[in-house]
Amino acid sequence: MSADNVYKLIELTGSSTTSIEDAIQTAITKASATVRGIGWFEVLNTRGHVENGKVAHFQVTLKVGFTLE
Amino acid sequence: MSADNVYKLIELTGSSTTSIEDAIQTAITKASATVRGIGWFEVLNTRGHVENGKVAHFQVTLKVGFTLE
Amino acid sequence: MSADNVYKLIELTGSSTTSIEDAIQTAITKASATVRGIGWFEVLNTRGHVENGKVAHFQVTLKVGFTLE
Amino acid sequence: MSADNVYKLIELTGSSTTSIEDAIQTAITKASATVRGIGWFEVLNTRGHVENGKVAHFQVTLKVGFTLE
Amino acid sequence: MSADNVYKLIELTGSSTTSIEDAIQTAITKASATVRGIGWFEVLNTRGHVENGKVAHFQVTLKVGFTLE
Amino acid sequence: MSADNVYKLIELTGSSTTSIEDAIQTAITKASATVRGIGWFEVLNTRGHVENGKVAHFQVTLKVGFTLE
Amino acid sequence: MSADNVYKLIELTGSSTTSIEDAIQTAITKASATVRGIGWFEVLNTRGHVENGKVAHFQVTLKVGFTLE
Amino acid sequence: MSADNVYKLIELTGSSTTSIEDAIQTAITKASATVRGIGWFEVLNTRGHVENGKVAHFQVTLKVGFTLE
Amino acid sequence: MSADNVYKLIELTGSSTTSIEDAIQTAITKASATVRGIGWFEVLNTRGHVENGKVAHFQVTLKVGFTLE
Amino acid sequence: MSADNVYKLIELTGSSTTSIEDAIQTAITKASATVRGIGWFEVLNTRGHVENGKVAHFQVTLKVGFTLE
Amino acid sequence: MSADNVYKLIELTGSSTTSIEDAIQTAITKASATVRGIGWFEVLNTRGHVENGKVAHFQVTLKVGFTLE
Amino acid sequence: MSADNVYKLIELTGSSTTSIEDAIQTAITKASATVRGIGWFEVLNTRGHVENGKVAHFQVTLKVGFTLE
Numbered sequence: 001m002s003a004d005n006v007y008k009l010i011e012l013t014g015s016s017t018t019s020i021e022d023a024i025q026t027a028i029t030k031a032s033a034t035v036r037g038i039g040w041f042e043v044l045n046t047r048g049h050v051e052n053g054k055v056a057h058f059q060v061t062l063k064v065g066f067t068l069e
Numbered sequence: 070m071s072a073d074n075v076y077k078l079i080e081l082t083g084s085s086t087t088s089i090e091d092a093i094q095t096a097i098t099k100a101s102a103t104v105r106g107i108g109w110f111e112v113l114n115t116r117g118h119v120e121n122g123k124v125a126h127f128q129v130t131l132k133v134g135f136t137l138e
Numbered sequence: 139m140s141a142d143n144v145y146k147l148i149e150l151t152g153s154s155t156t157s158i159e160d161a162i163q164t165a166i167t168k169a170s171a172t173v174r175g176i177g178w179f180e181v182l183n184t185r186g187h188v189e190n191g192k193v194a195h196f197q198v199t200l201k202v203g204f205t206l207e
Numbered sequence: 208m209s210a211d212n213v214y215k216l217i218e219l220t221g222s223s224t225t226s227i228e229d230a231i232q233t234a235i236t237k238a239s240a241t242v243r244g245i246g247w248f249e250v251l252n253t254r255g256h257v258e259n260g261k262v263a264h265f266q267v268t269l270k271v272g273f274t275l276e
Numbered sequence: 277m278s279a280d281n282v283y284k285l286i287e288l289t290g291s292s293t294t295s296i297e298d299a300i301q302t303a304i305t306k307a308s309a310t311v312r313g314i315g316w317f318e319v320l321n322t323r324g325h326v327e328n329g330k331v332a333h334f335q336v337t338l339k340v341g342f343t344l345e
Numbered sequence: 346m347s348a349d350n351v352y353k354l355i356e357l358t359g360s361s362t363t364s365i366e367d368a369i370q371t372a373i374t375k376a377s378a379t380v381r382g383i384g385w386f387e388v389l390n391t392r393g394h395v396e397n398g399k400v401a402h403f404q405v406t407l408k409v410g411f412t413l414e
Numbered sequence: 415m416s417a418d419n420v421y422k423l424i425e426l427t428g429s430s431t432t433s434i435e436d437a438i439q440t441a442i443t444k445a446s447a448t449v450r451g452i453g454w455f456e457v458l459n460t461r462g463h464v465e466n467g468k469v470a471h472f473q474v475t476l477k478v479g480f481t482l483e
Numbered sequence: 484m485s486a487d488n489v490y491k492l493i494e495l496t497g498s499s500t501t502s503i504e505d506a507i508q509t510a511i512t513k514a515s516a517t518v519r520g521i522g523w524f525e526v527l528n529t530r531g532h533v534e535n536g537k538v539a540h541f542q543v544t545l546k547v548g549f550t551l552e
Numbered sequence: 553m554s555a556d557n558v559y560k561l562i563e564l565t566g567s568s569t570t571s572i573e574d575a576i577q578t579a580i581t582k583a584s585a586t587v588r589g590i591g592w593f594e595v596l597n598t599r600g601h602v603e604n605g606k607v608a609h610f611q612v613t614l615k616v617g618f619t620l621e
Numbered sequence: 622m623s624a625d626n627v628y629k630l631i632e633l634t635g636s637s638t639t640s641i642e643d644a645i646q647t648a649i650t651k652a653s654a655t656v657r658g659i660g661w662f663e664v665l666n667t668r669g670h671v672e673n674g675k676v677a678h679f680q681v682t683l684k685v686g687f688t689l690e
Numbered sequence: 691m692s693a694d695n696v697y698k699l700i701e702l703t704g705s706s707t708t709s710i711e712d713a714i715q716t717a718i719t720k721a722s723a724t725v726r727g728i729g730w731f732e733v734l735n736t737r738g739h740v741e742n743g744k745v746a747h748f749q750v751t752l753k754v755g756f757t758l759e
Numbered sequence: 760m761s762a763d764n765v766y767k768l769i770e771l772t773g774s775s776t777t778s779i780e781d782a783i784q785t786a787i788t789k790a791s792a793t794v795r796g797i798g799w800f801e802v803l804n805t806r807g808h809v810e811n812g813k814v815a816h817f818q819v820t821l822k823v824g825f826t827l828e
Contacts (some may be wrong), residue, residue, distance in 0.1 A: 006513035009494035009544070011078035013134070019297055021640055024669070025676055030075035030137055032674030041676075043667040046319040048300070050340075053308030055301055055317075061078070064671075065496070067514055079524070080492035082548065088228055090157055093186070094193055099489035099551055101191030110193075112184040115250040117231070119271075122239030124232055124248075133188075143377035147356035147406070149285040149394055151341070153228030158260040159226055162255070163262055168282035168344055179262075199285070202257075203358070213582035216563040216613070220479070235465040237420035237482055268423070272565065275582055286352035289410065295642055306351035306413055322664040324645070326685075327651030331646055331662075337354070366709055369738070370745055377743030380444055385743075388736040391457040393438070395478075398446030400439055400455075409740075426749040427617065433711055442621055444558035462714070464754075467722030467732075469715055475561070477603035502780055507600070508607055513606030524576055524607075526598040529802040531783070533823075536791030538784055538800075547602075573778055577814055584812030587808070592812075595805040616809075627720035630701035630751070630769040635823070651765035651827055682768070686703070689720055696789035699770035699820070755772065758789055 006068045010035075011044065013061045018045055023060040037067035070124035075137045079104075080113065082130045089115055092129040144206045148173075149182065151199045158184055161198040175205035213275045217242075218251065220268045227253055230267040244274035283345045286311075287320065289337045296322055299336040313343035351413045355380075356389065358406045365391055368405040382412035420482045424449075424460065427475045434460055437474040451481035489551045493518075494527065496544045503529055506543040520550035560621045562587075563596065565613045572598055575612040589619035627689045631656075632665065641667055644681040657671045658688035695727045696758045700725075701734065710736055712753040727757035765827045769794075770803065772820045779805055782819040796826035 014027025014045055024041065046060045083096025093110065101107055113130045152165025162179065170176055182199045221234025231248065239245055251268045290303025300317065308314055320337045359372025369386065377383055389406045428441025438455065446452055458475045507524065513522055518548025527544045566579025576593065584590055596613045634670025645662065653659055662683045670677045704717025714731065722728055734751045767778065773786025791797055800821045808815045 005494040005498065006510050009496065011132075013076040013078065013136070015074065019295075019640075021676070021679070027075050028676060029669055029674060032671075038671045038674065040668060040670050049316050050304055050308075050314045051317060053305060053314065055297070055304060058297070063494075069494070081551070082490040082492065084488065088157075088226075090196070096489050096551075097188055097193060098191060101188075107188045107191065109185060109187050116247060118247050118269070119239075119245045121162070122236060122245065124228070124235060137235055143360065144372050145358040147358065149339075150344070151283040151285065151362075153281065159262070159265070160250055165282050167260060168264060170257075176257045176260065178256050188240060192228075206357070212567065214565040214580050216565065218477075220421040220423065222419065234420050248467070270563075275564070287408075288413070289352040289354065291350065295640075302685065315638045319358050323661060326649055326653075327660050329650060331642070331649060334642070364433075364709075366745070366748070373740055373745060374743060377740075383743065385737060385739050394454050394726045395442055395446075395452045398443060398452065400435070400442060403435070410480060425615075426620070427559040427561065429557065433709075461730060463730050464718055464722075464728045465745060467728065469569050469711070469718060474710070491771075502571075504607070504610070510601055511607060512605060515602075521602045521605065523599060523601050530799060532799050533791075533797045535789055536788060536797065538780070538787060541780070554781060571778075573814070573817070580809055580814060584809075590809045590812065592808050605803060626695050626705065628703040630703065632822075633827070634766040634768065636764065648765050684701075689702070695774065697772040699772065719819050753770075758771070 007039070007065045009063050009065045011061060011063055013059055015057045017057045020058050020060055023058045024062060027060065027062050028064065031064055035066050037069065038064055039067065040065050047059045050051050076108070076134045077137045078132050078134045080107050080130060080132055081126045082128055084126045084128050089129055092127045093131060096129065096131050097133065100133055104135050106138065107133055108136065109134050145177070145203045145205045146206045147201050149199060149201055151197055153195045153197050155195045158196050158198055161196045162200060165198065165200050166202065169202055175203050175207065176202055177205065178203050214246070214272045215275045216270050218268060218270055218274045222264045224264045224268050227265050227267055230265045231269060234267065234269050235271065236273055242273050244246055244276065245271055246274065247272050283315070283341045284344045285339050285341045287337060287339055289335055291333045291335050293333045296334050296336055297333045300338060303336065303338050304340065307340055311342050313345065315343065316338055316341050352384070352410045353413045354408050354410055356406060358404055360402045360404050362402045365403050365405055368403045369407060372405065373409065374409050376409055380411050382413045382414065383409055384412065385410050418429045421453070421479045422482045423477050423479045425475060425477055427473055429471045429473050434472050434474055437472045438476060441474065441476050442478065445478055449480050451483065452478055453481065454479050490522070490548045491551045492546050492548045494546055495541055495542060498540045498542050500540045503541050503543055506541045507545060510543065511547065514547055518549050519546055520552065522550065523548050534537050559591070559617045560620045561615050563613060563615055565611055567572045567609045567611050569609045570609050572612055575610045576614060578612050579612065580616065583616055587618050589621065590616055591619065592617050628686045629689045630684050630686045632682060632684055634680055636678045636680050637679070638678045641681055644679045645683060648681065648683050648684065652685055656687050658690065659685055660672050660688065661686050697729070699753050699755045699756045701751060701753055702751055705747045705749050705759045707747045708730050710750055713748045714752060717750065717752050718754065721754055727759065728754055729753050729757065730755050766798070766800050766824045767820050768824045770820060770822055772818055773814045774818050776816045778805045779817050779819055782817045783821060786819065786821050787823065790823055794825050796828065797823055798826065 004032045012027040014023045017020035041062045081096040083092045085091035109131045110131045150165040152161045154160035179200045186196045187194045219234040221230045223229035248269045288303040292298035304324045317338045325332045357372040359368045361367035386407045394401045426441040428437045430436035455476045463470045495510040497506045499505035524545045532539045563581040566575045568574035593614045601608045633648040635644045637643035667680045669679045702717040704713045706712035731752045771786040773782045775781035803820045
């Protein structure tokens with residue numbers, strides 16, 4: 001992070017049927033379609049849905065930071 | 070929540086002179102005027118103002134989740 | 139609480155379309171059908187679902203304490 | 208809150224057989240009998256007692272702020 | 277979650293020598309053998325054991341929710 | 346803890362008129378009467394009752410872990 | 415706790431050269447000299463001072479509750 | 484805060500080479516260029532970068548509240 | 553802190569138009585007018601009010617400890 | 622953990638371009654080069670950097686425990 | 691603590707088969723063999739191992755502060 | 760932070776009679792005398808000592824990160 005910038009932090013929840021890492025990437029891909037300058041993220045919590053005794057999908061909530069232009 | 074969606078979470082504070090439930094609904098009504106797809110909320114804190122020994126209004130801060138289209 | 143007893147604490151989520159208090163009572167009524175000696179509760183979080191800009195139901199998660207017989 | 212004042216915050220627990228809002232008001236009414244200038248409150252936790260599977264009373268612990276004269 | 281149900285939440289720790297996701301599935305598979313209606317989970321913490329400088333196994337503690345029938 | 350096991354964690358409150366250590370042992374003794382394989386505990390909070398300016402009893406709430414067979 | 419009372423909670427730190435339990439009692443004894451109706455306490459943190467590699471005294475900070483008359 | 488308003492809270496990180504107060508003002512100045520009605524802030528965390536044993540800049544993350552018009 | 557003393561901790565909010573340090577001193581100056589033996593403080597949170605895009609004043613909430621005589 | 626040992630806990634941040642598990646192993650591999658007797662870890666937080674809408678690397682901060690010889 | 695010193699804080703886990711106080715002293719005795727100037731500690735958590743329904747040993751994790759010379 | 764590095768985080772408390780920023784710099788200056796590669800810090804808490812109603816010195820506890828070479 002540069003000393004001259006102001007950053008905004010938003011919260012997003014992404015999902016994936018395969019992994020926690022993939023759920024993180026899903027959220028960031030979606031956000032990148034409308035927000036420029038995303039630089040980092042922090043995992044706030046990791047949840048998931050279960051169907052018939054199997055993890056159906058992981059849901060990861062992130063705090064995502066980007067430069068406020 | 071569907072496995073295919075990405076959700077955004079925002080924080081709002083709603084007020085009511087009558088009840089905590091009404092303060093929650095006030096915040097959600099306001100947000101629904103500009104955001105589509107609000108699906109759930111979580112209460113973050115409950116505060117209020119006091120005048121002459123009476124609760125003048127309740128102020129409830131919510132995290133509100135909606136589908137990022 | 140008596141000095142001679144051991145207590146167990148369990149977590150429950152109750153729902154209500156009308157109020158937070160009713161959601162608490164719903165959880166305790168259900169638990170009382172199978173557990174004897176429920177003595178107190180603590181609210182852990184208050185959430186809810188929203189449909190068309192209206193709170194559809196409140197969901198209150200409780201820690202509930204009862205005597206371990 | 209004014210920029211010139213110093214505020215003190217105290218913790219109180221109020222009870223009610225009917226609602227969370229009433230338990231809050233009960234605590235503030237009691238405190239107002241001896242403290243002047245109560246301006247706001249924040250709910251710290253919400254607990255309650257259960258008798259025979261019914262909520263007997265709600266107990267709400269508040270942080271209450273007032274001007275230090 | 278339906279507005280008519282009451283849910284119970286329990287805590288479990290599952291292990292895996294390969295991944296965090298696998299440790300989660302291990303805990304849910306075990307619980308599903310005795311509990312019906314498991315619908316979701318939340319990761320509470322992620323720990324692990326180390327032997328000779330290698331992660332020997334991951335241990336993930338979950339809160340798991342299911343319908344109280 | 347073994348890599349092959351799944352553990353369940355429950356919360357208990359034990360009491361003692363003499364010490365915090367004794368209140369912990371009281372809760373574990375009680376739980377051991379019905380649950381096999383208790384392996385560890387963690388203190389969640391320590392409270393107590395006071396009568397006439399003396400600690401009447403200590404109440405210690407534990408998270409207790411055991412093997413899910 | 416009775417449904418009709420309002421309680422006040424204060425924070426105190428007591429010390430002891432011998433034990434955590436004794437530090438708790440020290441704080442409650444002191445408070446009881448000026449406050450009536452102390453009914454319970456909760457340990458907020460446990461600290462201590464060390465001199466020459468020995469614990470010189472334990473310092474326990476408590477939240478103490480009493481009836482607001 | 485007025486009883487009739489709904490407020491939105493956003494998170495921002497501002498920087499300054501000189502002080503924590505200046506980093507706060509930097510974030511608020513930037514946000515005020517696009518958001519009207521900012522009324523208050525709360526510091527969430529204070530971090531900083533170090534170069535050659537000197538604090539190069541402070542980074543303060545704020546929650547900022549404004550009226551939702 | 554001496555091993556023989558009992559300390560009381562109170563919460564205060566002080567304000568300043570210039571700095572966080574000045575807001576701390578403002579609260580302590582006010583408290584010292586009525587309480588003897590204040591020995592230390594801990595910052596609990598730092599907030600502030602904004603007017604026209606400028607920090608109008610900082611508000612710092614402190615836990616303040618003093619000897620209970 | 623043996624009843625006779627004293628353990629030290631240190632905090633480390635490891636990185637990986639591929640997975641959270643790999644970032645954990647990276648930190649432990651590095652620490653094992655200078656510290657003997659590492660026995661377990663706990664994940665404190667999971668962050669990452671983003672470049673052009675892709676997770677560039679995961680950064681996992683661990684608490685790592687080892688025997689103090 | 692003196693205004694002129696810089697302190698370092700480290701985390702240690704000590705064990706004891708008899709008491710929490712003894713586990714604290716065990717950790718500090720061990721640390722004092724290699725670190726000079728230990729001045730205080732804070733208990734971070736209290737855990738223990740159970741064998742055959744008895745507490746086999748208490749494990750107390752401390753933050754320990756000492757002067758950085 | 761580079762993707763190839765492992766970082767260590769340590770806790771330090773620095774003091775200053777003048778400001779929070781100066782207390783931070785004091786801790787970092789001291790640490791830089793023995794540790795190379797300090798890159799960032801995070802404030803964990805801000806405390807201080809009071810003498811005769813004046814803040815005698817600020818004490819700021821930091822988490823400090825540096826490259827593990």
